[in-house]
Amino acid sequence: MERSVLVGAAWLRWVVLGFAFAVTVGNRDRIRQPAVALALLAAMAVWAGIAHRLAAGDGWRLALRREAVAVEVALVVALVAADGFVLQSRATGQHLAGAVPIAVLLVAGAALGPWWAAGVGFTLGLARLSAEAVAGVPVGREGRELLASLSAIAVWMVVGAVTGGTCRLLRRAQDDLAEARARERVAADLHDTVLQALAVVERRTTDPEVAxxxxxxxxxxxLYLFGDDRDPGTLPAALRAAAVAVEERWGDLHVSVTVTPDAEAGPATVRAVAAAVGEALTNAAKHGAARSAVVLADLDDATNGLLVTVRDDGTGFDPALVPAGHGLTGSVHGRVRDAGGAAEVVTAVGDGCEVRVCIPHPANLR
Amino acid sequence: MTEIVRTTTVVIADDHPTVRAGVRADLGDPLRVVAEAGDAAEAIAAIEQHRPDLVVCDLRMPEGGGLRVVKEVASRFAEQVKVVMFTVSEDEADLLEAVASGAFGYLTKDTPGPELRRRLLLAVEGEPPFSPKLAAMLLGEFRRVARKETGRNPLSEREREVLQQVARGCTYKQVGAQLFISEKTVENHVRNILGKLHLSRRAELIRWAADHGI
Structure with missing residues (x-):
């Protein structure tokens, strides 16, 4: 990506240099120091050649080094500042450097990032202002010239900053993509080997510890390969984390978590629901001696809100015999009520237990 | 009275010999393995040759994977050959696609041997092996169809209730008890739901083809 910027800047340099040459030659009668002007442009052309070769060759990363950028910045500053010495004031309305600064700003953006590139833009602007101070401005045009220089500073800073920012974003996207690709390759490999092997072990063994x-x-x-658990703020990740925590604490419980694509929850709801689910699962393992539990988060057809159910295969209990304020009541009901919803427990002795949490729309989006 | 136990023929398709050997060891009478296949092409050839009652089929295999086997069977031996997907995980992206394309149900590879055998025997009887997760996927899929295609959910109220209960983790028996219907009726509902899934998927494909001038 940086390389495309470098190559683009290389071609841009030739174009703007050609233009600068044409302007200089066209105005040769009005130039105070044509030799200096041509020498500067020639130096710039030599640099354009070096930079182009660098960008096109294998060593293109060299062109991104600070030293390389510094050389070009120095050359361009000299070119811009030379305006005052070599061009005969503003009579032509032209500048010796022309659009040459744009190319260096692109390179600075790619190599140094937005802040430094904006700084380069500012430096070039200062050079232009000092050139103006030395050369003087035709009487009666001072205001207009100052305004032109100030806007040149602003434009150069913006070009540097935007190029730098864009490069940074693109680089990040590129890195993410590369990482995702690598992960995908690893995932495919491991899926075909390790995951299959583990599944076979799990299935064939009679030793519960091995399983x-x-x-x-x-x-x-x-989780590592396919998990959406890298983003802890989402509902699936939060529910899975709650389930894993309970599974680790209560080794005998196996929890399956499903979240349908229609289940929607805002951050507050995610927190409340995950805590309530963790509590319900703990109860299932602790009091119900459950071996397996199913957590489902789904769109609630009745209220268009969020419906989360936790169903276990434990012993269940007689709701009439469980004193109020015990276990479920505080932790589950309390949290869910605070989130604007309601919880309900359906159970009978010997028939497991189902905790239903419903957060109606639009409270579920909070 | 003697009960005549009809032998059920099975083809096992999986690219891992260890997995095939494991499944073969778990089956046993009256489930008889007539062929093993290591990829989709071999599986299709074996199915053509043996016309088995059941195919236990991995999702990820060379030569087109389980999806290709399911589609081939659905177009040529529908109703005669039941394909049960046998996957590492139920999170796999193409599992829903396989079921929608005509797979009879699926089992995960961590299903213990005796349970695998029991579920396959039930599958022969007509009970699709299913899980809460797949039920939830189907709920989502039918909602999507309702939103996008017809504006109407193709499921009846009862079918949706059944699916919701299964998604929450109820067994068919528990669903029956809660909805005051028999276990057999629940099974029927599940089969109908799968039928509707195939239909809606086919309709969607046809509409897609028409829209794109194919």
Whole structure:
């Protein structure tokens, strides 16, 4: 990506230099120091050649080094500042440097980032202002010239900053893409080998400890490879984290978590629901001796809100016999009520337990 | 009275010999393995040759994967050959696609041996092996269809209730008890739901083809 900027800047340099030459030659009668002007432009042309070769060759990264950028900045500053000495004031309305600064700003943006590139723009602007101070401005045009110089400073700073910012964004996107590709390749490989092997171990073993180790290894690997759990703020990630925490604490419980694409939840709802689910799962393991539990987060057809159910295969209990304020009441009901929803417990002795949490629309988006 | 147990023929398709050997060891009478296949092409050839009752089919395989096997079977041996997907995980992106294309159900590879055998025998009887996760995926899929295609959910109220209960983790028996219907009726609903999924998927494909001038 930086390389395309370098190559683009290389071609741009030739174009703007050609233009600068044409202007200089066209105005040769009015130039105080034609030799200096031509020498500066020639130096710039030599640099354009070097930079172009660098950008096109294998050593293109060299062109991004601070030293390389510094050389070009120095040359361009000299060119801009020379305006005052070599061109005969503003009679022509032309500048010796012309659009040459734009090319160096592109390179500075790619190599140094937005802030430094804006700084380069500012430096070039100062050079232009000092050139003006030395050369003097035709009487009666002072205001207009000052305004032109100030706007040149602003434009150069913006060009530098925007190029730098864009390069940075693109580079990040490129890195992300590369990482995602690498992960995908690893995922495909491991899927075909390690995950299959773990699944076979889990299935074939009669030793519950071995099965547990295999399952936990499989889950970790799967989370790494396919997990949306890298973003802890999402509902699936929060629910899975709650489930894993309970599974780790209560080794016998196996929890399956499903979130349908229609289940919507804002940050406050995610927090409340994940805490309530964790509590419900803990109860299932602790009091219900459950072996498996299913967590489902879905769109609630009745209210268009969020419906989360936690169902376990434990012993269940008689709701009439569980004293109010115990277990579920405080932690589950309280949190859910605070989030603007309601919780309900459906259970019977010997038939597991289902906790239903409903956060109606639009409270679920909070 | 003697009960005549009909032998059920099975083809196992998986690119891992260890997995095939494991499944073969878990089956046993009356499930008889007539062929093993290591990729989709081999699986299709074996199905053509043996016309098995059941195919236990991995999702990720060379030569087009389980999806190709399902599609081939759906277009040529629908109703005669039941393909049960056998996957590492139920999170796999193309699992829903496989079921929508005509797979009879699916089981994950961590299903213990006796359970695998039991579920396959039930599948022969007509009960699709299913999981809460797949039920939830189907709920989402039908909502999508309702939003995009017809504006109407193709599921009946009852079918949606059944699907919701299964998604929450209820067994068919528990669903039946909660909805005051028999377990067999729940199974029927599940089969109908799968049928509607195939239909809606086919309709969508046809509409897509028409829209794109194919």
């Amino acid at each position: 547990k180790v295999a399952r936990s290894a499989e889950r970790d690997l799967r």
